[in-house]
Amino acid sequence: MISDIIFLLLRKGAHHEPKRVTTSEVAESIGVSQQTASRKLIQLEKSRQLERTGGKVFLTKEAISEVRKLIREVMDSLEGTSITFMGSVVAGIGEGAYYLSQKGYADQFSKNLSFKPFAGTLNVAIEDGDIEKRILLRQQKPIMVNGFRKGGRTFGKIETYRCALSGIPCAIVFPERSVHGLRVLEIISQFNLRKKLGLADGSKVVVEVVAN
Amino acid sequence: MISDIIFLLLRKGAHHEPKRVTTSEVAESIGVSQQTASRKLIQLEKSRQLERTGGKVFLTKEAISEVRKLIREVMDSLEGTSITFMGSVVAGIGEGAYYLSQKGYADQFSKNLSFKPFAGTLNVAIEDGDIEKRILLRQQKPIMVNGFRKGGRTFGKIETYRCALSGIPCAIVFPERSVHGLRVLEIISQFNLRKKLGLADGSKVVVEVVAN
DNA sequence: ATTACTAACCGTCGAGTAC
DNA sequence: TGTACTCGACGGTTAGTAA
Structure with missing residues (x-):
């Protein structure tokens, strides 16, 4: 003990x-x-x-x-209770960084996910065979990040799920109005994952979802 | 509690x-x-x-x-307790290349480590002071690569750990029956590390183990 | 067989206190 | 300040045992 x-x-x-x-x-x-x-x-x-x-x-x-x-x-x-996605890193359009820099979101991430996210998301295109797992994942109860208004702009709510990349605690984020299709997962973490894990566009990654 | x-x-x-x-x-x-x-x-x-x-x-x-x-x-x-080895490149006997060329291993490396290894290992002799870190490393859960039989020969299982050399994702491999002592780490990567990093026998390298 | 009660035991806890 | 000792009291533990 x-x-x-x-x-x-x-x-x-x-x-x-x-x-x-x-x-x-x-x-x-x-x-x-x-x-x-x-x-x-x-x-x-x-x-x-x-x-x-x-x-x-x-x-x-x-x-x-x-x-x-x-x-x-x-x-x-x-293990075994978890969903695992195989995918590869794809380029983002830098929009994630903008959202993560919003205090209204950042504070909630820190509070609900217990890490303060690096200002940038890692976009992972999942393999075709794993797309149905996405449906499975979305059926689970997400960790909610509420939307807010700021300067006349509306920031929608975000649904998140804890996950891990190479053992590093991360979260998959699903913004209410996503610019991504069903193939791309947006991942946030405390670190710059590209740097920390030496990832480049095309790098294969495994995204392991851990239950909340 | x-x-x-x-x-x-x-x-x-x-x-x-x-x-x-x-x-x-x-x-x-x-x-x-x-x-x-x-x-x-x-x-x-x-x-x-x-x-x-x-x-x-x-x-x-x-x-x-x-x-x-x-x-x-x-x-x-x-997090951040990551183990770091200081060492220098030493000559191998080319056996690593033979093993890595075996499809039975290569496929598993691709799958479990998410890179397909270059046919050759980099051997790094770690500094005396770092040998105890090796024990520490081996206490961690390895990424397993299973053995197999082929043409009457038995290929033993290999235990691997993710690591990075100059930011390049690599893996330290511990074959079940290693020809190396406690001082030498065998490292594989997607690239020919000697070429990519301009290494020669005696070059100092830092091997950073990242959590699995 | 297994579970869980009671009763006596003993070990852990914390107040008081010295350093 | 902070640490760690003693010692009385409480609570958890085990043996015995019933169901």
Whole structure:
């Protein structure tokens, strides 16, 4: 069983570098007393899941490895519930970037998808054989991003679905009035996917939809 | 905090369909008494994380949703923990080219890694300090390329990991029976990397592993 | 066989407190 | 400030056992 504290420290980034964390802080976060938090930290230190020096906490490789193992196991189990598209990168017309730069959308993406999107979409033309999967996907309940008005212009609502490209958390977006046909998926992510994954027009990609 | 039992049931596939699970089985798996397991199952049922009917257990959508949330959080945190090897190009013995020319492998590479590899591998000797990173890498879930038989010969399975050299998407391959020691990584790509990146024996390279 | 109750146990929790 | 010790009390755990 992986302790709550490990997940907390992971969220704090204590796997990268030692992070300053007080016992009261830990206590607050996991809902126990300062004393209990202190004791638990000592236990974790003894079992070599973390190291402490000068009030700073650092997760050991062993602990991270354990977490990775759990994640892998769970992902394997959850697999099969997912829809997978094969496709290739196609050029966009830069319109996605315009929409993503709108605060009205960006804030909602951050809130609902838990990442703030890079200002640009990756357009993926899916293989003919996978087009029916698109119908399947659209039958699922989307994560909604509401429309808004700004400067006399109306920005329509956007329906999104979480997905992953090469393990990177992304989202497929379906704007109310899409300029794309049924063959193209518009994908947003925290990163510039072309750069991060070394993609160019024509690059083959696999878009794995993960359930919300 | 997500209970051990939820992860156990997930591994059993109790999110797809009700699964037959006994309290003793659960007890054994999580290292408690049968009585405790029984109690915990009752608690989980009360908190609507699972449903039980006729000795079968079924995870609720709520529980699965919770797990997905955790997984997403952890993956986001782990992001950027990417492993990077420093190394230098070394001469190969041309064996890689022979393997890659085998249709049985090439097709799978195309499918699983989404590029059809150039018939030749780049061998990179990693720096001594980075050898432990190799262990770390091997703990991650590889992209599998299955073995096959052809003309009475057996070709073993290959475990691969996505990586990038100077932004070019590549893969590190670990054949089941490798001729290389722990110091050498075998890298494949769509391109002739020596040509494309102007590499010669001894050239320093950075191999960046990207999450699968 | 399996599940789940009761009862006694023991371990964990947190208040108080020293450092 | 913040950490970690002691110790009384509470709650979770297990053995025994009934259904």
